[in-house]
Amino acid sequence: MSSVAGSQLERIARGGTAALAGAGVAAVANFAVVVVITQAFSKDDAGALFSASSLFLIVLAVAGLGIETGLGRFVLRHVAEGRWDWARACLSNTALVTVTVSAVAAVGLWVAAAPIAVAIGISGDEGPGLIRVFSVAVVAAAVGHWALGASRAFANIAQTVLIDKLARSLMQLGLVAACAAAATGLIPLAVAWVAPAVLLAPVAVIGLLRVTRRTFPADAPRGRAPGAVREFWLFTAPRSIAQVAQLIVQRLDIILIAAMLTPAAAAVYTAATRFVPLGQLGQQAIAQVVQPRFTHLLATEQRAALGEVFRTTTAWNIAVAWPIYLVVASMAGVYLQLFGSGFAADGVAVVLVMAVGMLVGIAAGPIDTILLMAGRSWLSLGNALAALVIDLVGCLVLIPPLGILGAAVAWCAAIVTKSVLAYVQVGLHVGLSPISRASVIVAVSAVVAFAVPGAILTLTGHANVFTLIGLLVLGGCVYAAALWRNRSVLRLRALRALLPGRRRNA
Template identity: 30%
Template sequence: MGPDSSVGTATSTSGRRVDSDRMARGGGLNLVGAIIQQSALLAIVTMLAHVLGKDDVGRYAECFALLSLLGLMALAGFRSGLTRFVAIHLADADVPRLRGTIRLGMGITAGGSCALAAALALLAPTVAHVMGDEQLVAGVRLVALTLPAHALSEAALAATQGWRTQKAYTVVGRIFDPVLRLALTAAALWLGYGYLGAMWSLAIASWVTAVLALAALWLRLKDVPHQHVVYRIGDVMSFSMVSWASALAATGLIWADTLILGAMTDAGQVGVYNIATRLVTLAVFVLPPITAAFGPHMAHLHHSGDQVGAARAYGSATRWTLLLSMPAFVVLLVFPQQMLKVFGGGFTEGAVVTMVLACGQLVGAAAGPCGVVLNMSGRVALSLLDNALVLVANIGLNLLLIPRWGIVGAAVAWSASIIAVNAVKVVQARRIVGIRAEGASTGKILLAALPAAGAGVLVNHLVDGWVASLVVGAAACGLVYLAGIVLLGPHPEDVRVWRRLTTRLGRLSRRAA
């Protein structure tokens, strides 16, 4: 190897470290946002559970599921498309196509969301009848009011992520929006407006967030030179349409059980199931922020032909997801009833549901952002096929198992689907894209979790009272898990990133002082 190649290797390694550090900073910021977001959403569900009861929690969950599905339909795939193509055009310094992609994505999202909202408002009685609850008519119309704002804010924030920065995405979408919604929901419930007051709170918060998201995108574009606009319609639309169908199938997988439960059981059962899923979502709250930071980096690295850097970034994202979520999974599996009692005694029947869902999501966390690897490498058609097949299987399992086992059947169907689709995507990322999660340290993390689970089981048997058992048990699980990670040896990259982040925080604190 000659001198030029050694210099090139050093430069490449330095570049990967800088990219990894940048992804870590973005992921860290997103993690803070995710903690605030999930805390706010948990507080909203807890208030609904204590103030309104299971039935209205179920109605709120069904309306939110409808908003999520229709929001994806309105986005038409530009959630991933805007992030990917903005990152690519910035890497190529292609300003005309950059502006054209953003205009195309925002225009189609605005038109599609308004058309869907108008149709939903007109068909609200029919939709409520299909969902099996005539009291949902007003809620469905409020979903129609919220839909354009929800879609526009998602599209605008997705475009800002193409700059490989997470500030607007986190501050506006993951901190401001849920905190405002929490405040408005608390006021609505205090004034006695019920679940419709919570839906009005969602609508108002979404429109305020949309204005801020559009302003954040405008500030990014303000620094881009004004040149003629080139619309790369064929490439953008082909990717976005397939990505849209893939994302719709994936979101259908998340919300199909809620909608089917609403049609086959009562709102109370949907409420219990929603509380259980909310708890499990808390365990994997680190996945969306890490995935959001990983996506634009994956698009940039793959477009640049840096397979080694992409594999390391994939491994880092997978490791951070499992490392940070594992303590929560341990607590959910050992203390499901105690966790559900936080929402009131009427929700403890969801303990088995919580454990089943936690097992499925644990496998999903261990798989890491494998779907993002397929999407950002341009294999959206393959991702679509995976998601569509699993969605069909999930719907079939729900229809088969819900009449027999109720909400437990829905949980089994969802977990089996999550395990299957993630296993397939991990294999496809390795065999087709040629990227494996380099340095994921999955075995080490699982090994550290075993004594933590043992400590939790011991506390559960020795400590009386559900509050004391939960508090002491969660602390014991966390401490034993942390000790296990330290004894087994943390990953060198995590140590280096941690030192850089603490140094940066120290500098910021000194400046503030």
């Protein structure tokens, strides 16, 4: 391994481990939120909340306009080149755009709350009020999201970990649990779900101000720098559409199921697919850290080091996410029991299909990040739109005859298509592949340690909570031993950067 790649991997390990720890807490908290809601509230109420919150997240993606990726590409570059006015221009312009777009979206949701509620399958009297609760939170949540993305553009992951992954997730879980204990109605539950994003937005902005004060010299110029804004949006515009398309793929199926079937069906589908973010959050944590590293290596034309870092981080992605998906898929019935009665009958097939899609998506590694940082944002846009079309058409065609399984098949097809397209494009335009000996070793180890024994337990009728715990403990030991045996191939020595002495000297 080259010294450059080793240095970059150590930096990724430092930031990635902190981000991954935060993502782990957030994943468990978000999962617990769904468990609490499905256990304490009716399927209709749970499905109504899941449909409305999915719409809220899509609106936030629209308000975000892909700004996070654009800031990650340009801010550190401008700072490194001493173009302080250009960096400031990117920040101030994106702040104004975020506030403007989110305000328009919030007003639209408030005014059209009644027809929107009916359109997304919420037909009760509480529907308009539910939509208006989320509309009030749009601006603050969008600004908080922008501030955290801007902090990450300065390679500051701590703000995201502390504010979003830890504080927001745990606060949301606590408030939702309080609603469940008090047996409140749907409106208070929605307030509890969305309130943390609003309350923590000012904290995120204050954190960003502290980062910029430490970074910018006191005498840094404050010119308008129109060239910076133009360059920023030429890159970010296609990513804006791509980000919206990506989140629509993640959330549209819940809304369509509520609208085309029932909110209760949407509740079952949400529970069956809740395991997906458990692995995705680890992938996102690593992606947030590698983005500036990829930018640096591409800008300095260190392609060999870039390839090593790309392949190694792909193996790390697989190492974190595959065990989660394989355990859930192999013991899907036990997993669905966590959400209450009546979820396993229709949910097992959904779990299996979704797991297949995510195994493929994770195996591709941070491939979309490579495309973006290589300046191929239009290709990323094309991939996102292709996935959106496949998911939308698939849902419309397959949900009527297959129910929630049809939505899962459409989603899986969209994810696999997007991953394959990006794999081919990165190979053609950047000359890289995520596949390596390390990723194969990790994948095979995960299958042997978790999928095979889990499937045997299920097929022989011995799958239950106790055997699931045994699988996690014993399979985890086997898996850890396999990773340690192959620590050189997996570049685990980069994790030495986590030691206190190494961290101070880095």
